[in-house]
Amino acid sequence: MERNTVTLFETIVTLLENKKYATLRDILSTMNPVDIAGVFEDIQDEKTAILFRLLPKELAAEAFVEMDDDTQELLIHGFSDTELKEVIDELYVDDAVDIIEEMPANVVKRILRQTDPDVRKQINEILKYPEDSAGSIMTTEFVKLRPKMTAEEAIKRIRRTGIDKETIYTCYVSDEHSTLIGIITIKSLLLAEDDDIIENIMETNVISVNTLDDQENVVQVFNKYNFLAVPVVDKENRLVGIVTVDDAIDVMEEEATEDIQKVAAITPTTDKPYDKVTVIETYLSRIPWLLILMISATFTGMIINGFEKKLDACLALAAFIPMLMGTGGNSGSQSSVTIIRSLSLGEIEFKDIFKVIFKECRVSLLCGVTLAVANFIKMTLIDEMLLNTEGVDWQVALVVSLTLVVTVFFAKFVGCSLPMLIKKLGFDPAVVASPFITTIMDALSLTVYFVIATAVLNI
């Protein structure tokens, strides 16, 4: 698939240079809008305006929606007002909103000037909802049916008005107060008798989201129920829009990427793909955490300084510091990342905290004891007897092994409870994940190590 795209791209560029417009039109007309958008992004100069004019109107709008901000802006600058209006008229309202949100103020003004007053009102409605809310990602173009209609009338209505709707596959039934009372799929409509009444065949157990719900909740509904669209209602339970599955998928991938980034101590600043992010943007998303973690690691250094005399007394202890800190960090991350992901997917909630802690404690004891036994055998058999490492005896092995058990226990305890508490306080649990917990664990495991060493070795 990829190889074909490349060859095709070269052909298109050559044809464009040779002004073979008729051929170009034929080629572009057979292509998927997403692939056309890719061609425009790769060309990215004034010539794209010529290419854009070759596209059939509907395909042009579909491809336009799929392009990145820069390419869209470049095209808009080349558009006459009439051309701009033509494109805007073809867009779904939620796509128009997405574009407007990314454009500079002067371009937004120009777009809104070319928009029908009716659509402009809808756009402004959606723009009012807070970022990342259900309202901000919904569309207001959906099929509304009345409860007393027959299946035949409903299908006629869909055939008449469906062209402008983002989906016709799920239709929404509301009463005279615009209250959502049922949904019906086009599959049920087509399989029903012509004179069946909608209110008798519709699904009345409707699952909806609220305009102010977080988009993460919307995604959880899609995950749980396998819907193609979810209705969005306001505080008075009035139907104001729908979120379609394609938009939910975008949010899903975005949220998963954000979780992964935060776990790796990256500030998610942009939803652009890797190859579109500049070096400076990448730098800015990474340096804050590196700085914070560097400063916080100073405390670990201070702990080592504080125990310098004990290290002097038993230099062999120093060699095991990296292993203990590493194991503590890894154990903590395992728990925190598991919990963060389960919270994201809605598998667990704050009320499960004691169940979660109890489970993690049992797992941590199993892990800790396994590691301690493996370590004790390794240190006494390999380090002491085989390699004859200076200063390593069964007492040192005991200190390291005991530290492992305690450290892994603390690591899993902190790793599972901290994200849940943070979430309960209304913050994002992913930001406290691995790196932060690693720093806490570094300090904790060192302290445990030196305390146990002092007790066992009498130093």
Place this chain on the structure above:
Amino acid sequence: MERNTVTLFETIVTLLENKKYATLRDILSTMNPVDIAGVFEDIQDEKTAILFRLLPKELAAEAFVEMDDDTQELLIHGFSDTELKEVIDELYVDDAVDIIEEMPANVVKRILRQTDPDVRKQINEILKYPEDSAGSIMTTEFVKLRPKMTAEEAIKRIRRTGIDKETIYTCYVSDEHSTLIGIITIKSLLLAEDDDIIENIMETNVISVNTLDDQENVVQVFNKYNFLAVPVVDKENRLVGIVTVDDAIDVMEEEATEDIQKVAAITPTTDKPYDKVTVIETYLSRIPWLLILMISATFTGMIINGFEKKLDACLALAAFIPMLMGTGGNSGSQSSVTIIRSLSLGEIEFKDIFKVIFKECRVSLLCGVTLAVANFIKMTLIDEMLLNTEGVDWQVALVVSLTLVVTVFFAKFVGCSLPMLIKKLGFDPAVVASPFITTIMDALSLTVYFVIATAVLNI
């Protein structure tokens, strides 16, 4: 929503104990299959068989599909052969395959005995495909149309046969050799004139996947093109099935969870939610990496041992080891996790490796220099002048700062190139992520540290 489910659950249990079956039937009939499945999972005893018999046939099958393996197995054990056949007959083929894959052999035999020979053949076809391939997640029940049909004939055909199809929203047009030649949505069919011929109005630029493609590729197609279903073809380009968006979403979340788990050094062994995984399963998915990483951290210890005399000569150096190792690990994870996610989403490929390395190198120099400057100022102003820390002077500060620049550079270089190489070799890049790179970086940063210290401090 959650609160309602709980109250409702208690009501259902009470009604079941009091044998109010008519009321129960009324309540269950209004519920969503997913929520019904939740009720069955929470009850999980023999009584569920009674409850199941109260459900209307179609709803019963829909709820059955949504239950977890244990509940399904429990129900199947309680079914008579006739009941089992009734449920199986209502299932879509791909759902039947999912269930069969999770059941013990004797249950599978019983299920297949109750299946129509025709359906059994389809099930066996799908079972033949390798795990995680497109073939293994597809369904064979879709609407097939002929190119010469009119729109009216097509809609009639859909109304006649649609009830058994998993989706009727995208229909597939194939020629007499079963070769896929086009697709048409029901939206286009409904909006077309009655006598329009399919081959004139269908979409001919069809994007399909191969039966043997990895399910990750299938997900990438959904991500890129916003489809509701993707056709699956065999080597001869014959249409054999489709993957619907709801199954793609499941794969999407599963793959994202797996990536997150691997980044946190957890072996993904199961796709069950957190609260369904046993303590032993959790232990087994976590202990292998903890053991491997513990052993590999031994090398870090050996490096420290090797430089013991230099540490003795300048004890102040020891205090900065955790910070340097931490920063190296964090820098490496940032790059590796970013690259792993971009590879998963199909944003970059192996051919981009030099572009990626070039970009990461520039980012690493920016990060490294920023950290080095911040560290130098902190060490000379705070550690040396303010706190008067023993042994810290501007030369030690220089050693630590230089080490930061070199370490961050190596960390980002290894962090971005290793996952791409591993992927190229046909392995999963996520398994080499953070923890492994952290171990490599620990060893590397220590070596760099001691080499620079030897040179600058003449020890």
